Amino acid sequence: MPKQKTDDLLQLIVSLTRAEKRHFRLFVKRNQSSNDILFLQLFDHLDKHQEYDEPTLLKKIPEIKKSQLSNLKAHLYKQLLTSLRLLSKNYNEDIEIREAIDYARVLYNKGLYQQALDILDKAKQKARQSKFDTLTLEILEFEKRIEGQYVTGSMEGRADALSLEATELTELLHKTNQYSNLSLQMYALYLKVGYVRNEKEYDFARETFEGQLPQADYHQLDFWSKVYHSKAHYWYHHMRQEFPQCYRYSERWLTLFSESPESISLHPVEYLKGLHKLLNALFNTLQYQRFCEIMKMLEAFPTHYDISKNKNIEGLYYLFWYIHQIKFHFLQGTFTEGIVLVKPLMKIIEEETYYWDNRRILVFYYRIACLYFGSGNNSKAIDYLNLIINQKNPDYREDIQSFARILNLIAHFELGNRQLVEYQVKSVYRFLAKQEELNEVQKEIFYFIRKTPRIRTDELQAEFKRLKETLSSLEGKPFVRRPFLYLDIISWLESKMEGIPVQEVIRRKFLARQEKAQQQK
Template sequence: MPNKPIDALFQLVKSLEKSEKRNFKLYVTRNTAAENLKVIELFDALDKMSEYDESILLKRTKGIKKQQLSNLKAHLYRQILSSLRLIRDEQNIDIQLHEQMGFARILYNKGLYLQSLKVLDKLKEMARQYNQITFQLQAIFFEKKIEALHITRSSENRASSLVEEADHVLGALELTSASSNLSLMLYDWYIRHGHARNKRDEEELDKFFARHLPDGAGKGKGFYERLYVYQSYCWYAFIRQDYLMYYRYTQKWVDVFEQHPEMIRVETLQFIKGLHNLLSAHFDLRNEAGFAKTLKRFEELDQEPIVQENDNNRIQSFVYLQQARINQYFLRGTFTEGLDLVPYLEEKLEEYKLQLDRHRILIFYYKIACLYFGSGENEKAIDYLQKIINWKVDLRTDLQCYARLLHLIAHYELGNVDILEYLIKSVYRFMAKMGSLSPVEEEMFKFLRKSFGHSPASIKEAFRKLLAKIKPYENDPHETRTFAYLDVISWLESKVEGIPVQEVIRKKYERGRKGKG
């Protein structure tokens, strides 16, 4: 079911840990003003609600009138953020740098210019150590202001050294900004459209990439300059389904962190995302050994305090780690074994529902549906696919298309002849409208339309002919997307051989292992 709009204050209250709630109440009750007592009443009522409902909220807060609610909610929101601000995070570089900047301004306002400059020098050193270019720039601008307004005599050639330093930092910032812009725009392209669907999409993408790729990309030596260039190439290759190139740049993405291990603490989510993409590259290339090695590294990271003690890191790590574990079941053809993971996934999706975006939830629904389909439990697969189909089509149109196609095939497997004719027309129209019909899918629809006329004796031969038509597309770059979402060939082979689809995939996996051994 599509997400309902979530009240921001309710979402914030529900995100708090027990210790944070306790700290908030101590912070608010430091004085007993009547407004603060109402704030606590409102906080307690929100904390006890499972879903936000303003009419129920007003009934539970007798001391609050409807006309007061808006102002009290805004006040409570600010109070919660202020209380959280007081819980100092020693591990957060941003907070430490902000604190140093605050100290420098306080000293400056007291007229202690030299002391302020010393703090700014310390700030710049920490910012350089952790590649925080924007903080370096803020500190330099503040230093320039002090030097321009006061006679400090802090050092010889102070003006020229500050100008040189500012130019260097601005150059690095410009390249970082341009690269991060390109990376973000490419990621947005993928979220909205999925993979390039045809030659025209590829040509448009190539022009877009060439137009926005900054001059000097790949020549930068700084952490962020390199990271965002690697990310840009990574998304470009992924959208084009050039999985070898995708692998090379996801590996570079992870390697830049290994070369700067101090940045794992600063940019934990970027490292998590890099590991996720490297796992996806190994999966797309069917490199099970590389996949297993990267998964082990990810599992180790997941247990570290930098992940477990930060809500955002912990939730995103859950998302990507569980997707990787499901993909491992897909690689090995152990779909039924993977179903043991579903209750845990359902529990966590409910727990994190206020923090997870729809895109992540849709992917989980599709992967769970694939686990059930691969295990032969088509009714359960349909249940999860229906959740995707019923969602408003405003992102990942490719996922919507393949959810409908798999939904159709699951009904075919169940022999639901009464609705198959309608579904075939409906799904075909939807995929055609979205510009998502490939030659493989066209062949499948032709087969499905004629399948009603096949007798039980002739259907296996019909499957064999369809497999012969589709098999040549297996290594076609423009068909990679089709096989990535739905292993049509393994499904057809299972129909021809008369064995479950997961057994077909498991045999391929075992043959691959023996071949590499």
């Protein structure tokens, strides 16, 4: 068995829960003694040692010959998947529906056409109720195949009814695929560049979006078309920094599940993503009270859905939970309190508990660095920024890579490392110029940092004030305001001017917004 396949087998075994391991052993032993099953002995060995050491394995289990290993590992992998499939069908309705299709196929092969049709009809009703449209179409095609060979005569117009049903569903799926393709393309573009940086990218996003946007009345769409319609619009407006529109479409996304509560347990991934996008939009529009309300909905999710049964759902839940717990502290200006999240979060990342992708981990490093920077611990901020800066040729989230370098300069400036700052300014400038990242805000920051080694202490306050006034005038400009989404540079400058920690400035602004909101009620 090739090394990659061996690694896959070991990774699968390590990922198993205690209940899944118990089920597998019962599944294997159902008809035979475990002492006679070599692949179960192999499983027990790998489960115990959590690593693949072939010489040790052959020594510990002499019944296994070296020539057998490749086939034995492949068989074990297949048996594990079969066991997991059996266990998963109890809480994955789509697996149960596919099983019914398989049973119908077996009956069809035996020539028991009416029995096959009975099973398919029940499966089709369940698939329709659960909004598994592709499975519904697969069942319809199977029904048409049987009816074309075995005419029941039990339903007048059966052929016409099946043909019409299949046509309508095909058109519906075509529309859904158009929206899902557009949503995926918008997401891929965002992963590449983040927020649009200039008018050229702004227009490119618009042309890409409008060129592929289906012309349809939203209210006439089905559930999934509406979900993907909302997702596509969310990503489009998000990368263009049009956050009120992001709020509109993420709210619409979540409303679809509120109006169809049974869809939450059937499609928990899309529900969690809807909560996540709405929280992002609320954070970017500074709607604190509504943010807290939706955060409670996210935190309540495990009380309604047993996330321990599904590693993917569990990983997604904790991914979003940590993202928005950190943002909660960003909103409030409670950076020091937020540091408590770092240790358990890093444990998940380092142990690869949920196999989060590198892009998400990169963003977490940046957010952790911001927590430490906001709390005044610049050395720790630099440690996490270096985890981003020292990555070898990553081809994703150029925005995070760029702003990590800017924040790194500011953190070194705070520590008084003037010579190091002077040296790094040039390399960071070259990096940003190569990435086409340099805009007016960044140029002003570079101009300030580059001349700091020559500024007298008694002149610093005036320079801080000058930079703040310049940046404040740029904050409302399209494209130019992008840096403020990654780093609250204005609050940092105010903290330097007043001689207080940056989190105190941000906290003060938060309390002022809260007081204003109360007065407007």
